[in-house]
Amino acid sequence: MSTGRLGVRADVKDWAIAVSVAATLLVTGLSEQHATTSLDLLGCALFAAGGLALAARRRAPVPVLAITGLCAVGYQAAGFDVPAVAYLFAVYAAVRAGHRTITVAASVTLLAALPLAALASGLHDTGEAFAQARGALELAWLIAAGAAGEALRQAERRADEAERTREETARRRADEERLHIARELHDSLTHQISVIKVQAEAAVHVARKRGEPVPEALLVIREAGREATRELRATLEALRDDGKAPPHGLDHVPDLVERARNTGLDATLTIEGQRQDVPAAVDRTVYRIVQESLTNIARHAAAVTASVRIDYRPDALAVRVDDDGKATPDTAPVPGVGLLGMRERVTALGGRLRAEPRSEGGFTVQAELPVDRTP
DSSP: OHHHHHHHHHHHHHHHHHHHHHHHHHHHHHTTOOSOOHHHHHHHHHHHHHHHGGGGTTTOHHHHHHHHHHHHHHHHHTTOOOOOHHHHHHHHHHHHTTOHHHHHHHHHHHHHHHHHHHHHTTSSOHHHHHHHHHHHHHHHHHHHHHHHHHHHHHHHHHHHHHHHHHHHHHHHHHHHHHHHHHHHHIIIIIHHHHHHHHHHHHHHHHHHHTTOOOOHHHHHHHHHHHHHHHHHHHHHHHHTOOSSSOOOOGGGHHHHHHHHHHTTOEEEEEEESOOOOOOHHHHHHHHHHHHHHHHHIIIIIOOSEEEEEEEEOSSEEEEEEEEOSSOOTTSOOOOOHHHHHHHHHHHHTTOEEEEEEOTTSSEEEEEEEEOOOOO
16 A cells, blocks of 8 residues: 555646646747747747657656657757757666666767758858757756755665664664563562562561571571672663663762761772763663772771762763772782773773772772763
């Protein structure tokens, strides 16, 4: 059904162009003639035939090319100094259909035939005949340039639309895959972790209620369950972040530091430079770097203190997280999933990341993210 509608629209457009070209040729030709002769009638017939033939330019481009060329030669021989506009449209249709060789041959033939036709009219000498033939084509080439420009504009527009459609499709598929992963993680892990956490909490509560000493292993299991629940919740939030809900960013970094303090870590936050708006991707990345760094400190560093420093620079945003944990320059860190994820985020934004033990002991994570301040 849609194909039929498109075909009808194309036919209507072709007929509209054909009638318009025929009318233009007739008006232009008749404005140059004063006496009605048999040649005038022949010229008018050729104008109409050349213009109306364009209605079939999609279905039969080569025959239309021949008809419009012969009509142009015919009304030149009849004494009409009118541009070969219909032939121009036929050339465009033939080239678009892929008939390049035939079109070039026909155009060369027409260029040679037009001066001869003007000379055969008997109204011009040789020089005037060539001048008239050249004038008949000059306007056509101007129109050709306009038609080519319009065709190129339409092609570029279609290419832009196709590229935008591909990007939207890829983004939609990525969102769907991210949500699928979130659902799988939720279904497969949330229940089991919740059971472990609840059972550990209940066991600790019962032991304390009875006045019995709580086994150290049970306390470790309880804390591990709490930490796993927090990390899983954060992971699911990141996976489900589709841009509709406000994502975590720089404004939420103080909350991360406060939660780290609640775990017994002496954490501090320092912000330097003048606070300015930054791109959303940079905003989210800084939050994830601080989040992952503090999580690693709590889980692996055995640190007492940690410092988070955010520096607003003219063309970049720098973040640094240091701790006084057990890492030393002699111990090479094993990059985990979290560190690899940080590096991928920073690299994707054109930034630099350095994560290594400090010379004075402990570990440092430093990232510098470029920020475009151009208004």
